[in-house]
Amino acid sequence: MxxxxxxxxxxxxxxxxxxxxxxxxxxxxxxxxxxxxxxxxxxxxxxxxxxxxxxxxxxxxxxxxxxxDLQPADGESPDRVAVDQKAIRINDEQYWLYAAVDPETNSILHSRLFPTYTIAIAREFLTELAEKHDVEDALFLVNDADDLIGGLRRENYSYRVEQHGFRNSVERIFREVQRRTSSFSNCFSHVDPPTAETWLQAHAVWWNHT
Structure with missing residues (x-):
């Protein structure tokens, strides 16, 4: 075990x-x-x-x-926010896990599952993030993902394209998710997307308190 x-x-x-x-x-x-x-x-x-x-x-x-129904706590005011998205399989369909992480604390600020990735989806994710946390003056760290860069521009957020450095924090989150979902053969099976998302939110709460 x-x-x-x-x-x-x-x-x-x-x-x-x-x-x-x-x-x-x-x-x-x-x-x-x-x-x-x-x-x-x-x-x-x-x-x-x-x-x-x-x-x-x-x-x-x-x-x-x-x-x-565990949810990450609200009310943070990070100086930097690392954002990214990763493909997650639910049964035979592909979804996208968006995540925002405070690289100073490695805490997950917000995460959501979406059926695709587009600029509109990125904007929706960023809007939800801003409703939970004070990120108006934060510097967003992003890779070269067109959807996230487009969303950050449309929402008038400051951002910097960064492959490593502080943005490694969000990559660590995704590696942990991949490690955990390896218990499910790298896939959520026999569940609907809301059920998978509830588990991912709960896992984020555990991560933030470890």
Missing amino acids: PKTAPLTECTEWIDLEFVERERTPREIIEKGIRHHLAGLSLSNTVILLEDLGVDRSRVAVHNWVQKA
Whole structure:
């Protein structure tokens, strides 16, 4: 079984208001969510819970993550924002994961799944980012992606084309997503896009608190 963070790690970032409808103790749900997001597959998370004396199914663990509805916190004011997009497969279709990262803290500020990548999509993503965080005076770091550059220009944001340096922070995020989705054969299977996006948002919250 892959190694994960210690069982004593703080889980205050997991909101378990839905627990009232669950028959599983709160601390067990916290451990299941945290260890699944940290690296365990659903099957290995079930084995972990069995070792703790709790018998729950893969579906139960999956539902805990979905019901927790974890979202990265709002209200940041970063000096720089690294932005990028990456192809993510959901069943047999390709979607695009857009992400904005504060390279000073390596925190994910915002992420979204879209069915394609265009300037209009990039503008929508940037608008959502600005609704959550104060990025008006931030310098955006981007590679040579036409959609993001076009979106930044249309929204009148300052940006710099950068292949490495501070922009490596967003590349690390995508490498972590790829590492985690390797548990799903590099693909979300038998789920709809909103379900995949909920998992990705939850994973972003875990990343920000690691």
